[in-house]
Amino acid sequence: MSAVAVIVATPLIGAAVLALVPGHRLGARLNIGFSTVTLLASLVLFGLEPSSGALFVVDAFNIYLIALTAFVGLTTSVFSASYIAHEIAVGKLDERKLRFYHAMYQAFMFTMLLALSANNLGVMWVAVEGATLTTVLMVSLYRTAASIEAAWKYFILCGVGIALALFGTILMYMAAQPVMGPGMAAMTWTELMDHVAKISPAILNLAFVFLLIGYGTKVGLAPLHAWLPDAHAEGPTPISAVLSGLLLNVALYAVLRFKMLLAANGQAIAPGPLMIAMGLASLLLAGLMLYRRRDVKRFFAYSSIEHMGIITFAFGMGGPLANFAGLLHMAMHSLTKSAIFYAVGHAVQVTGTQRMDRISGLTVSHPALGWGLLAGVVAIAGLPPFGVFMSEFLLVTSTFAREPLLALPLVVGILVAFGALVLRVQQLCFGAPGGVEGGGASVEPVPVQGTLVPLYAHLALVLVAGVWLPGPLVAWFQTVAALLG
Amino acid sequence: MSDLGYDAAHMLGAVVLLMSFALLYQRRLFSLLNVFTMQALALTATAAWQAYSHGEPHLYITALLTLVLKAILIPVALHRIVVKMKIHRTIEPALGIGLTMVAGVSLVTLSILLVLPVTADATALTRENLALSLSVVLLGLLMMISRRNAVSQVVGFMSIENGLILAAVGVAGMPLVVEMSVAFSVMVAFIIFGIFLFHIRERFDTLDMQKIESFRGESD
């Protein structure tokens, strides 16, 4: 349990320290340092037995998400260090804002790790709300009209969402209280899982609807997704990376915890159809929205919606294969999408524009970056040998074997999105090198010295996962898949 | 539980719901704020009553918070914003008042329909409480979408929160109510702060949300 405490406390301390540290270089280094400690602590979890206490729980479900979050938190902090150095150099950010940014970064990591490891519905809700607030602040970091507008939209929509999620949480307690008596027990995951079979299903149903809509807003499910593309597009790119790579997962994790309760209850409505419907809606809508995008970050934000749709669909289908696929897809999407955002952030700095029609030929002008971006998009598009292929393989085959009619919209959606991804990635990565006024490297005002290590580290992991999964991970996935019903 | 406790809680809850309807009905900003203050007062009374009748002292803190923030500070702050920023004093409805009322009634009906099957082992209080708070939440949401004015949207948002607190205080032994309501209040504060902030920066001329969103991402 102490390991979890370290994991959660480190970023909290980090936030406090970084709020006081002047100088962006030191701040960035400390940021990396705190993230490293968090990651190391989370790796310790692998050696420990699953455990649960009043405050924290570590089980097969969240252990890999905690490690994943810590890992992406670290790589993003590395990316962020090189990213902000350039932003400082071109004068888009200043020292004061960066101090705030680093503090918020750690605070954000804290809220997410807390949400993942909390054993209490209320604590989790508070953590998710905190995550919303910190990211709202970071999205508006540039203080441009567009970024404030995006932050405002994000804030209002997710504020309402989070309010509905709170109502769902209260309802959940209301449902459990008659069975489990008043007090903390009725708000504790592990206790609830033990007693949920006796809970009356009627309030449970109601609670789930509110939780699905509430946390679903944060997952970015259609038609609740409107905040997501703008928030991704207008904030600093490292934040886009963690939003897509981590925050969406955390919100989905919350939904899935409740789905587990419903599955264990047995009498409640099947949450599957609701999730399938919202998943498909997200997939199809996002797939179509990809076609008309001009802003590269917004484009990949829609791709995140698409993938969240696929994952939600997978959990909606249920069953060992689809659930396994969903869990794998969560991890793969998280790694891949953050890798893509690293590459995109770099490309945007190199070319000086976020408009896709002004970026081209990256594989020629910046081979390492261009091929990295290409590999990322190839991975997210579900092409082998990357991990997303495995999850989509499992999902499509198992769905078609069970519900052929549901597999068709799924496949259509994936293909529609695929078409858009190919269209754009070819344009970004191939052809004559473009950039600011098509000049390429010569007009670059400030040379960009970004690190591509995080990008390739993520890609390497996704590649390995595409052909080989470690045994313990498989075992965890299978345990959770069974629990998810 | 005594009949009196039940009746009083029921009545106070009903007042909160009534105020929600009243909020929907308002056409002028100042009266809207006044009605909201009254809803907050009713909620304060509910929380205090529940604290007393269930013997849960932490609910007194909730009551106090509600009283200070919702019944005093926020209405005053909003009042000042309206005056200072010369916001139009009438509310532009996106949906006609009549239609809004019809929608509100339907929502309440829906809430009752949803709550009806909750019988098995829930106490009557939970059922009534559930129906009332569900209605208040839904009406708050309706308020947010049927008004164009930013202040009334803030009010709608807070009335959702009132519904949440109504639900939370009504169920016996709910832990973390205070923590969560504090966390929520931070959010509300954020919104109000945001309105101030944007105005000070003069990025938007008005708080009408349609104008705020003139940029809308990719409209170039």
Add this chain to the structure above:
Amino acid sequence: MTLLLATLHQILQMLLVLTLAPLLTGWVRLVKARLVGRRGPSVLQPYRDLLRLLRKEVVLARNASWLFRSVPYMMFTAIWLAAGLVPVFTTQLALAPTADLIALIALLGSARFFLALAGMDTGTSFGGIGSSREMMIAALAEPAMLMIVFSVAILVRSTSLAEIADFMMSGAVGLRISLALALIALVMVAIAENARIPIDNPATHLELTMVHEAMVLEYSGRHLALVEAASMLKLLLYMALIACVFAPWGMATAGSGVAAALGGMVVFVAKLAVGGTLLALFETSIAKMRVFRVGEFLGGALLLSLLGAIFLYVSRGV
């Protein structure tokens, strides 16, 4: 022993077709001339023409390649071999199991393929006209031909010409509508393949209507002699083919002696005479059609042959 005999037959046949081919052409020309009231040249005139061409010098286009010069030999060999494969006087031929009807059609196809290439080698417009039209005709004639083969093969249960002839002679066939259709189609194909009226006119040099002659326009001397001889051989081949499939009577079969073989030769000459006369009659009584009607004509042949194959299932129930 049988193999030796078969080889002997084979060599005899090769020589026979080579000898008879110009005679057939001469005969057709003579009959045609007589039909329109002219006296016409001697039946032996084609032999004289060929010999004269052989003695003449070769005039080559400046950019003609080795292909142009070797094509006459290639196509002549291919057609000669093909003609050697059709049983004319006996079914006991050494090469019979080597190549069946399909191979025979393909051999003719090879000859045409190379001739068409040669037509394009000199880089003049006439060669191109001829080659492109020839290939268009072939594109329709060849499938029609194959469908005829199918009808016959399904009936006889073999694509070997020798076996087909044996089977037809045995009289087990009877009169069949599909055979009649196949015969009509085969005649149509034969007319097209041999550049006869109404598809083409072997005697014309009017550029708008030329097909075959345009293709070989640049040939001269011994090359032209070979090309001409190959055309004559081809005409004979088709007549022999029709005779072999639809009127194989009089041919020597397995076990029959030398007399039968000799008789077969006499009968074959008679068949050629009749066939040549019919061809001349047909050609004098019909006008040449426009080049672009050819597609319809041969499309008709293809459909007829396909119908023949389908009728076969109906009538025979196989």
Add this chain to the structure above:
Amino acid sequence: MGLVVSAIAFLFAVAVAGAVARRLPQAPTVVYGGTAGACALIALWAAVRLAGGGPDAALVLPVGLPWIQAHLRADALSAVFLMVVNIGGITASLFGWGYERAHHDRHGGSHGGSHGGTQDGPVLPLYPLFLAGMNMVLIAADAFTFLLSWEFMSLASWLLVLSTHREPETPKAARLYIIMASFGTACLLLAFGVLATAHGDYSFAAIRAHAPAAGAAALVVVLILLGAGSKAGLVPLHVWLPLAHPAAPSHVSALMSGVMTKVAVYAMIRVLFDLLGEPEWWWGGVTMGFGALTAVMGVLYALMQDDVKRLLAYSTVENIGAIVIALGLALVFKAAHTPVIAALALAAALLHVVNHSLFKSLLFFAAGAMLTATGSRDLNRLGGLIHRMPTTAVLALIGAAAISALPPLNGFVGEWLLFQAILNAPALSAWSLKIEIAVVGAALALATALAGACFVRLYGIAFLGRPRSRAAGEAVEVGRAMRLGMAVPAVLCVVLGVLPTPLIRLFEPALRLLVEAGPFDGRAYQPWFWLAPTSAIGNSYNGLIMLVVIALLSVVLVLGIHRKASDRVRWSIPWGCGFDGPDPAAVTQYTASSFGQPIRRAFGSTVFRARDHVDMPAPGDTRPARLSVTWTDPAWVVVVEPPARAVGWLAEKANRLQFMTIRRYLTLMFLALVVLLVMVAVTQR
């Protein structure tokens, strides 16, 4: 098996080496040499495996799906295709080595921009990966490994196509290609979903163990035809093929057209004959129908092309049609329990697979040689190359003759076997099938004849006549490596045409595996130089004797003629209607478009909406008349445009969601909530 896997691993190593050292001058030698070596190893292994028999080689690697692992297995069928793929790989490597060097010399390694030949993308690291992917497909023995390899193959080839990404046409072609490839993969995914059932039995052994129900099997058949068919180029899913294949560098085009399409054929055979168990009679009927349509349409498209490589790509479509016809026949006969005939048809299919891989590689190499020599692949800018590039001309002539099914080359043998199978239609009982086979036979014959026309046109325009551009007039013969790369398949074309029986003998284990019979079953005596399959109808063929007789007759003829005839030769200018200057533009010779005109008139005007436009100068005007042709691919109108338009329309509609006010977004959220609540309220009743 270890050998094959090591060779594939070696290919990956070569790819890495190519990626790391691609700027070094030795890099092409290392990559192409290494690839050729690995391919040779695998091909040899496969040949030995087929000749020597023995049990299937199998291996389970602890990768892939965790609870299945990666099953690898090379049975006889895999071995046949391993041979095809790797022989193609060897020749392509040989040619590619020369090609790369030629282009390196020409452009000096810079991004020079001549038409059709610039490679900006890295070919070196991707080329071995492409071959590795194809090999992996062939030895995969579970659905996951299979599809992973399959899609990996698509990915590698997509990137190879993109290696010419500066060409204006390439991006569109590449995009269409990868989208169609993914469509195909999606269909295969669904098919394997049905086969593996909801329990997730993804290994081929498990799939074989439980045959799917009739309805499910029907679904699988349709999905396989769509999935593998889109890769192979079945009409109307072929639309990407003539765009993508030519866009790649020529040796890669050769691999894509000659070899990758065969991997798709392998997929069809694997599923239809092996995994699905006993076939139903209609499967073959449907397959055959698609094959016939593909064969005829493919060659008609080819006849209208002016771009050499695109023409070849369309011709690939035609040949795939022929192969699929053979597969359909084999299915039909298998379902009718006449295994020997099924074996005959399947042998024809496999033989044609081998043949096509050889002559199509050869012809693509020739196209690459022309491209290297002239910088153009437009037929109307070529001509007269037989004088400038004598070796290429001879080798290309062999390829053109072989693909036109002329005896005694290998193309004819395949065609002949296929017709033998078609002639066995009376053995069937279903009426509809008999008639269909007759029609299919006619279509096949038509396609074959048209192919002849098509290649007369290609060869005649490109190699014969007079140069149509300055570049064509100044072309020089390509280097030795490229010529050798062409010579190997050319020699194989001749050898296999003359002696096909040993090769068909090699197929026998695969045929026994799939249809439980061999094509020579029941024949007591079967010499190795004689081709006489067992069949109710039909005959024998002997290419060797044909060749000998032709040679003999030729010798006799030449000797005879030269003894009699005069040897005098005079060179002269042919009559060109007065236009005989050296200017290529003023030459009156036929163009590619004018050559195709008669056939276009006969076939194209209705199907392709082909229209000729003649620009005829007024009398007295000396400028040349011009003939231009416009045509539409009907498959394009059916397959590509409607979905593209639908997606575009929907995207436009959906795009409004990006530009709404927050209040409206909240309304959406509210409505979603209310809808879900109503659903709960209703379901609880």
